[in-house]
Amino acid sequence: MSEIVFINSFEVPVDRDEDFLLLWKEIDDYMRGKPGYRWRRLHRSLDPGARLRYVNVAGWDSAEHFDAAHDETFRQLQSQPGWADFPANPSLYTVVQEDESAASAAA
Amino acid sequence: MSEIVFINSFEVPVDRDEDFLLLWKEIDDYMRGKPGYRWRRLHRSLDPGARLRYVNVAGWDSAEHFDAAHDETFRQLQSQPGWADFPANPSLYTVVQEDESAASAAA
Numbered sequence: 001m002s003e004i005v006f007i008n009s010f011e012v013p014v015d016r017d018e019d020f021l022l023l024w025k026e027i028d029d030y031m032r033g034k035p036g037y038r039w040r041r042l043h044r045s046l047d048p049g050a051r052l053r054y055v056n057v058a059g060w061d062s063a064e065h066f067d068a069a070h071d072e073t074f075r076q077l078q079s080q081p082g083w084a085d086f087p088a089n090p091s092l093y094t095v096v097q098e099d100e101s102a103a104s105a106a107a
Numbered sequence: 108m109s110e111i112v113f114i115n116s117f118e119v120p121v122d123r124d125e126d127f128l129l130l131w132k133e134i135d136d137y138m139r140g141k142p143g144y145r146w147r148r149l150h151r152s153l154d155p156g157a158r159l160r161y162v163n164v165a166g167w168d169s170a171e172h173f174d175a176a177h178d179e180t181f182r183q184l185q186s187q188p189g190w191a192d193f194p195a196n197p198s199l200y201t202v203v204q205e206d207e208s209a210a211s212a213a214a
Contacts, residue, residue: 096151
């Protein structure tokens with residue numbers, strides 16, 4: 001079944017991981033209960049000098065489900081002053097190329 | 108089995124999709140044959156105004172496999188002048204949070 005993918009890259013200074021994760025978890029916990037939510041993976045860069053140190057990648061049933069999930073409660077969580085320290089690059093994507101290696105698929 | 112994830116976000120003007128995909132496919136075809144390669148998904152933003160219009164997310168067995176794959180042939184492919192038009196933000200990540208919804212897992 002096709003899906004849409006939400007990708008959000010965050011600029012997080014190396015000494016601010018805890019503050020970022022507290023804020024992120026609040027929104028994450030809320031969104032995971034929403035209709036249409038499928039999965040998500042939060043990634044942290046191995047390189048402390050990377051600009052986009054955290055990247056969240058999440059699958060949703062459709063853009064409509066995703067949009068509906070961004071309600072008043074979401075906006076309240078997102079408008080907390082702490083978020084100003086962590087610039088984000090959120091966007092909704094479609095998968096245009098997908099591949100799994102034979103070795104990986106058989107594992 | 109744990110894995111590491113390579114994420115590369117690209118800035119691609121809306122009228123340059125074909126040029127970008129030709130360059131990207133050359134490197135992609137090469138890397139998919141390398142030891143340690145597992146899977147990849149290339150995403151295109153639904154929003155033509157997004158800054159990071161393409162995002163490639165790829166799973167590898169380890170950072171060592173990933174580094175070894177970036178050999179002389181890779182560097183030749185990447186040094187083609189056309190790439191100057193498409194700024195990239197490549198970095199290697201670990202997955203720090205992972206979740207799949209009950210509904211999605213049962214589907």
